[in-house]
Amino acid sequence: MTKTFAVIGDPIDHSLSPNIHNAAFNALGMDCTYIAYRIPKGELKEGIESLKLIKISGFNVTIPHKIEMMKYIDESSEECRTVGAVNTVTNENGKLIGHNTDMGGFLEPIKKRNIAIKNEDVLLLGAGGAARAIVAGFAKEGAHKITIANRTRERGQELAKFAASFGTESDEVTLEEAGQSAGKYRFIVNATSVGLKNEPSPISTNAINSQSIVYDIIYMPMNTDFIIQSKKNSATIIYGYEMLLGQACLAFETWHKVKAPYDAMKKVLLGGF
Numbered sequence: 001m002t003k004t005f006a007v008i009g010d011p012i013d014h015s016l017s018p019n020i021h022n023a024a025f026n027a028l029g030m031d032c033t034y035i036a037y038r039i040p041k042g043e044l045k046e047g048i049e050s051l052k053l054i055k056i057s058g059f060n061v062t063i064p065h066k067i068e069m070m071k072y073i074d075e076s077s078e079e080c081r082t083v084g085a086v087n088t089v090t091n092e093n094g095k096l097i098g099h100n101t102d103m104g105g106f107l108e109p110i111k112k113r114n115i116a117i118k119n120e121d122v123l124l125l126g127a128g129g130a131a132r133a134i135v136a137g138f139a140k141e142g143a144h145k146i147t148i149a150n151r152t153r154e155r156g157q158e159l160a161k162f163a164a165s166f167g168t169e170s171d172e173v174t175l176e177e178a179g180q181s182a183g184k185y186r187f188i189v190n191a192t193s194v195g196l197k198n199e200p201s202p203i204s205t206n207a208i209n210s211q212s213i214v215y216d217i218i219y220m221p222m223n224t225d226f227i228i229q230s231k232k233n234s235a236t237i238i239y240g241y242e243m244l245l246g247q248a249c250l251a252f253e254t255w256h257k258v259k260a261p262y263d264a265m266k267k268v269l270l271g272g273f
Contacts, residue, residue: 002033003033003057004033004035004056004057005032005033005034005035005056005060006034006035006036006060007034007035007037007059007060007061008038008039008047008051008059008060008061008062009063009064009065010038010040010041010063010064011038012037012038012062014220015036016220016269017036017248018034018035018036019268019269020244020245020248020265020268020269021248023264023267023268024261024264024265027261027264027265028258028261032057032256037051037059039065041064041065044068044069044072045072048096052094055091057091057255058089058090058251058254059088059089060088061088062087066085066086066087066129069086069089070086070098072096073086073089074096074097075095075096075097075098076097077097077098077099077100079099079100079103079136080098080100082103083100083133083136084132085100085102085129085133086098086099086100087099087100087101087133087247087251088100088247088250088251088254090254090255099251099254101246101247101250102130102134102247103133103134104137104246104247104250105246105247105248105249106130106133106243106246106247108242108243108246108249108250109238109239109242112242113238115213117143117187118141118143119142120143120187121143121144121145121146121184121187122138122145122146122147122186122187122189123149123181123182123187123189124138124147124149125149125150125178125188125189125191125192125194125202125203126150126190126191126193126202127150127152127155127156127158127191128191128192130191131148131159131191132159134189134191136162138163138168140166143168144169145168145169146160146168146170147160147170147171147172147173147185148163148171149172149175149178149203150172150192151175151192156173157172160172175202175203176203179203179204179205179207180207181207182203182205182207182208182212183207183208184207185212186212186213187213187215188208188235189214189216190202190215190217190224190226191217193218195216195218195221195225196218198221198225200225201224201225201229202226205226205229205230205232206233208229208230208233209234212230212235212236213235213238214235214237214238215237215238216238216239217240217243222239222240222241224240227239241270244269245266248260252265
């Protein structure tokens with residue numbers, strides 16, 4: 001019997017997850033399929049019920065449901081509780097178990113490059129859903145200090161408090177201040193949506209230099225203005241598609257208990273650009 005998996009969110013038609021997971025099933029000859037399923041904000045409870053009715057084997061959760069989904073799971077993994085958000089769910093005979101692969105997926109490309117995080121300073125732009133997983137990941141890996149820059153200062157302050165809850169030094173600055181002091185940080189991460197529509201970088205990149213590691217979690221377009229400008233200053237670049245692949249591989253391994261075919265997933269993902 002074919003097992004069905006899905007990604008839920010709104011909007012969802014742009015999601016590359018079906019391509020990635022279906023390519024993995026093909027590569028390994030698995031009798032599974034993966035679909036995109038739109039659940040509008042405010043309809044999560046009903047949406048989950050309908051997924052249970054079709055006996056969905058597992059699903060990914062994206063914007064705007066990651067935090068609210070915490071209410072509808074029966075059990076949660078340690079990462080899930082740490083971050084306070086769910087992005088991967090396993091259905092075990094009607095019991096929903098929540099996981100969070102955003103944290104590990106974000107860290108994976110940094111680890112692949114053998115870049116140390118311990119005792120380094122981080123500048124994080126944005127304070128949305130993914131930002132929590134990023135903060136938790138950096139804190140867990142022993143970052144020295146995390147500075148949050150966000151358009152609305154209240155959310156930035158909330159996230160700085162969240163960072164402090166791990167015992168990590170943290171503070172909050174404006175986006176303008178972030179641009180001026182960017183050169184002082186080892187990691188500069190864009191977790192805002194600025195760049196999705198080819199807008200100019202959310203901060204000035206003038207202070208970014210060859211010691212900077214610039215990571216943009218936007219994967220479409222692959223080269224955002226933030227990345228293009230940072231490349232000119234010889235920064236080390238980590239692309240958003242690498243986080244997308246990292247978390248997809250972890251979700252795949254959570255569901256199927258086999259190693260994800262990284263190269264097959266990467267090939268279809270980059271072909272999608």
